[in-house]
Every structure is written in structure tokens, then in C-alpha cells.
Amino acid sequence: MEPRKIIQFGNSSYVITLPQDWLKENNLDKGDKLNLIESNETLILSIADKKKTQKTAEISFDNIPLKLFNKELISYYLKNFKYIKIKSENAIEKLEQIRVLKDKLSSVEITEINPDYIMLKDLTSPEELEVNKITKEIIKMGKILFTELKKDTEGKSKYFLITNLDKNINKLTFLAYKAINYNLDVWKNPGEVKDTHHLRKIISTLEMTGDIMKRVARYLKDDDATCSQFYEIFDELERYYDFVTGLIDPEIDLDENLKACLDKKQSLLKSIDFSREKFEDNLNLYLVTSQLIKDILGKLDSLVLAVIDLKCK
Numbered sequence: 001m002e003p004r005k006i007i008q009f010g011n012s013s014y015v016i017t018l019p020q021d022w023l024k025e026n027n028l029d030k031g032d033k034l035n036l037i038e039s040n041e042t043l044i045l046s047i048a049d050k051k052k053t054q055k056t057a058e059i060s061f062d063n064i065p066l067k068l069f070n071k072e073l074i075s076y077y078l079k080n081f082k083y084i085k086i087k088s089e090n091a092i093e094k095l096e097q098i099r100v101l102k103d104k105l106s107s108v109e110i111t112e113i114n115p116d117y118i119m120l121k122d123l124t125s126p127e128e129l130e131v132n133k134i135t136k137e138i139i140k141m142g143k144i145l146f147t148e149l150k151k152d153t154e155g156k157s158k159y160f161l162i163t164n165l166d167k168n169i170n171k172l173t174f175l176a177y178k179a180i181n182y183n184l185d186v187w188k189n190p191g192e193v194k195d196t197h198h199l200r201k202i203i204s205t206l207e208m209t210g211d212i213m214k215r216v217a218r219y220l221k222d223d224d225a226t227c228s229q230f231y232e233i234f235d236e237l238e239r240y241y242d243f244v245t246g247l248i249d250p251e252i253d254l255d256e257n258l259k260a261c262l263d264k265k266q267s268l269l270k271s272i273d274f275s276r277e278k279f280e281d282n283l284n285l286y287l288v289t290s291q292l293i294k295d296i297l298g299k300l301d302s303l304v305l306a307v308i309d310l311k312c313k
Contacts, residue, residue, distance in 0.1 A: 027055055046186050057081040061088035061098070070101055077105050077122060078177045084120040091118050106171045127186075129179035131199055138172045138206045139245045141165060145213045146238035150231045159214075159221035166214045173207040176200075198310035202248065205303040209241075209296055216292045223285065229278045230289060233271055237293060240264050244300045247307045254311055261304060265297060 004016040022028075026047060035046045057076040061069060076084050088094050091114060098118055102108045105122075112119035145165055148158060180196050220227040243264060247257060272290050279286035 055079075055081045056083040056085060058085045058087060061086050061091070061094050066097070073101060074105070074174070077108065078174060078181055080122070080126045080178055080182055082122055083111075084122075086118045086120065087116060088118075089116065091116055094118070104167070104170065106175050124175065124178065126178050126182035129175060129182070131176055131179045131183070131196070131203075134172055134176040134179065135199065135203055135206075135248070138169055138176070138203060139248075141169050141172065142206055142210055142213075142241065142245070143238065145169075145210060146234060146241055149213060149217060150234035150238070152228065152231075155217075155221035155224045155227055158227075159217045162214055162217040166210045169207055169210040173203055176203045195310060198306050201306040202303055202310070205299050205306060206245075209299045209303075212292055212296050212299065216289060219285065219288055219292070223282070229275070233268070233275060233293065236268055236271055237296065240268055240297075241300065244303055247304065248310075250311070254308060258304075265301075268297065269294070 002019065006014050006016055028034075028047070032047075036043060057079075059069065059072050059076070064072075073084065073086075086094075086098060095110075095113065095118065098120075099110070102110065102120055107123040108120050109123060110118060111121045145162055148161055148165065151158065177200070180200055183196060220230070243257075244261065246252060247254065247261070272293060276283075276286060276290075
């Protein structure tokens, strides 16, 4: 938080200055209008002209590690910049790399290709994105991960499918973050701003659960026989996932379900321990996979805590 001093202007008016970086980032200048929302001791400023929110960012592709460039690209995407200009001395030669990176993001297209820059345009409208609907889609996609993991299909094919499902979950997660960031800028009720932090944690936990599922599939992709020995645990884990994600429903009473949640988790942990005797010939793989399953349970614990925070305000 950056404090600003109130300045008297004339006999009856008071003004404060606005951060220059914020004005530049949002393409605002003298004469542009802002909305002022009063809420008890809080004042919220938002941009009155939505056209002003179509911001343009610039990134240099030269002399920067690819991983750092990717993080910067994602950062501008999540901040709802409409245009991202990627500058490079040999932009056309970097086109394929840029295509691969932009394909990780939903609804981003290349609109200009020049020798010294490539322009990306975000085709999404953040004001039309609904966090709750996106969250439900992520939950559905996560359930498909569990279903595919326990199918009797060849390990490498299964891993390829689960990897692509996880990529889709990542895209949905980015969309949800875009919606959350937009809502933080325009929401009038500070209570809703508080809620969104719990929603972000729920979405983040679901995304990390998908990442762990992908790791499980990777470890098992070369051993179909061992994979099949985990099917009963995967089935029980899927039912537990359904139960925990079901707690997000505002109609579900937490007090009546938290004990059942704990009982289901303890039952799953016992099933994992009891299954060890099946893996005498491949104990290392059992230890790695069982730990990953317990990591998933840990993420679902975090999800339950986020739901409790969201519902018990």
C-alpha cells in the first residue's frame, strides 16, 4: 500500500495524486474519467471508459532467459493486457517459439508479424468470464483425470492423454485468474474482494492436484501391470475427490460433512498402506506413487480449508 497525502485545492475541494506508473499502464491521461465508489472508510477508483482497459504491453525477446520471458508473458496475460508486443531484432526467426508459448494461453492470437516485433492479441473479454463457472469446468476436468488414470489402457497413451487434459486445466486456471484480477478492479463490495482470495486458493489447489496426477501417470506409464494394481485406490481417490469438491456447493452444509470427509480420508490412507504387499517386486515404484497419492490428499485438505474460509466468513 502506498500512502497519498490529501491536498487542499481552493476553498472547499481536496485532491490526491495518482501513481504515474498506474496511469501509464492503463493508458490514462488528463481529462479521462474514473468512477468513485464509497464504502464506509474505503474509496474504490475504477476506469469509467472500458476502452481504456485495452492496454498494450511490450516485452523484449532478446537477452532474456526463455523461462523468464514466459513468466512475463503470462503475467501480462493475467493482468488483462489486450495487446502484447514482443520485440526482437530477429522476430520472424523467433515466431515458432512464440507460437508454442502463446498456445499455452486461451484465445491469444498473433495479429502482426514484422521483422522487429510480433503482436499478440487477447481475444477474451474478462468482464464476461465467470469464476464460478470456470471453477466447475476445472473440477469436471479433474474428474476426467481420475477416470482416465484407472482405465485399462496402455500406459504411454494414458500419459499422453492425461498430459493434454492437464494443459487444458492450466488454461482454465489462467482464465479464472484473469476473471479474478478483473473483478478485483471493478467489484464494489469489499466483502466480494475477500471472497475472491479464497476462490483463488481453491482454483490453485485444483490446478496443483492436476499436476500431481500427471506425475502419477508419468511414473506408471512404462508399467501397465503395476498401474492396474493401483486401480482400486484410484477409484476410492476419485470418490473422495468428488466428495471434497462437492463441498464447494453453497447448498452443502459443512458441519454435517466435515467428519465424513475426515473418515473418508483415513479410510483412503489405510487402503494405501494395506496395498503395499501387492508390490513386493516393485517396492520403489509403490513408495513413489503412494507418496504422490498422499500429496494429492494434502492438496484436497488445502481445498477443504479454503472452502471453510469461504463459507465461514
